[in-house]
Amino acid sequence: MARTENKETAGPATRLVADMARKMRVRKGWTQDQLGKEIGFTGAAVSAMETCAQPASDAMLEQLEKVLGDGLGLFEQARLYVRLDKYPEQFKNYALLEQKAVSLSLYATLVVHGLFQTEAYARALIGGGYPPLPERRVEELVEARMARRELFEREPVALVELVLEESVLRRTIGGAEVMRGQLLHLAECARRRNVTVQVLPLDCGLSGEHAGAYGGMTLIETPEHSHLAYLEPQDESLLIKEPTKVSSYGQRYARIRAQALDPRESLGLIERLAGEAR
Template identity: 45%
Template sequence: MAQSKKKDSAPPTVQYFAAVLRLLRERAGFTQDELGALMNYTGSAVSAVETCAKPPTDEFIDAAEKALDAGGLLRSAIKYLRLERYPVYFQGFVQLEQEAVAVSSYCTQVIDGLLQTKDYARALLKSNYPPFEPEELEQLVEARMDRKALLTRKPMALIHTILEEAALRRRIGGAEVMRAQLRHLIECAQLPNVTIQVMSLTHAEHAGLRGPFTVLETADQTALVYMESNGKSTLTTKPEEVGELSRRYAMIRTQALGPKESVSFIEQLMGDL
């Protein structure tokens, strides 16, 4: 009964993958233990995926693809399974983000998810209330790490992030985690397509005080704006709204420290930890 409830509550793509995996396994004449042995997994691990007790990892899918000679049928699900690791309200945005030619974000409370380390992301997600189940937490962490592929994607995407100084000073995860996070920001800033700026606390009044947002530009030159708060999101392509927020972003950018000054500032903060 518990397994049945788990299966019914699993996302549709997870349920479909489980059904296809079981069908291919049975057609090949393998038991769960036999397939697991071919994949270097246990039979219980195969059972967990087939009953939707656990969603398949990318590594599991690759191993099953090879063991069952699935002709790409299982591996083709990775893109859709990855998408379902994200909260429903975020799925539309992340699809657009991964295809964008330019992403410009302004972050006030925490560091942009594209630039987070795994330890920082885990500590941040642990602060959620009500808390996530351990398995769900790790899925969300992995999903956030998947987004980072955009940083090195070809064709290159232009990434620009403006971070409030307060977000850099908040020691999420403790001093060691934060030091590693700041070091990662410095490394990201060395990438030719990534620009990071800091909005200093000394600049008390500035154009970003109304809150965070992200401006995306797609390959067909469509601009859109994404805003998120308390598990709810807004994604707009209305020209008047996008135009207003794009102009606001441009003003915030002029008010923030320059890219070189910002890196020096982050280095100083890292040294103070």
């Protein structure tokens, strides 16, 4: 049933890749099984891709480029857009902005921000959500979330700041071992030269109050040096462009960051909690 729904709701990039791959395969005189053998996938996987029952994975697109691409780079260029097809509808506009951003300033209040999640943590989080998703869809979303981490290696380099509440570090997602891996990964990210991670402690402020009580936010600087704010209340999304409002969010973020532990203290706390998560 899920695959039938996929065929009906497949996005334009998924359909374009399916059509290109089928036509190029037929031109070579190959069956689906033969193409599968060439790219290291089963014939059934090729069939699922060509019928849009299952969008091509990044790994499949890489192999299709090598075997069918003829040096044109079409399948390589399609990777980002096929990935967008996999995201929830409300996230797609932001995803494009995120990958092209000059800088990102992130504040996470409930869970580790998606850019910093490990595969196991993301799988536990997505799989445990509501309404329940088919396993195929969970894996699709996990793969798409992991692909976002390409931002850290991109050239020109993006500057990423993350402030997350201490309660996020102490909330166990997926069990102790998954959480330990997540904390160690977060510490590794914090050591990157283009990344700053700060923890907002439980006892921040004079009496525990802090400027982030209204929830998480993302501030984006585009390649054109425009500034935007992005919010995700529940399963909705809100992209804010009005300069006055964006400025207000920027000031709030600056206050949150000022109330957080400095990067060295934050890294020490993350490493200590990772040691305790056994």
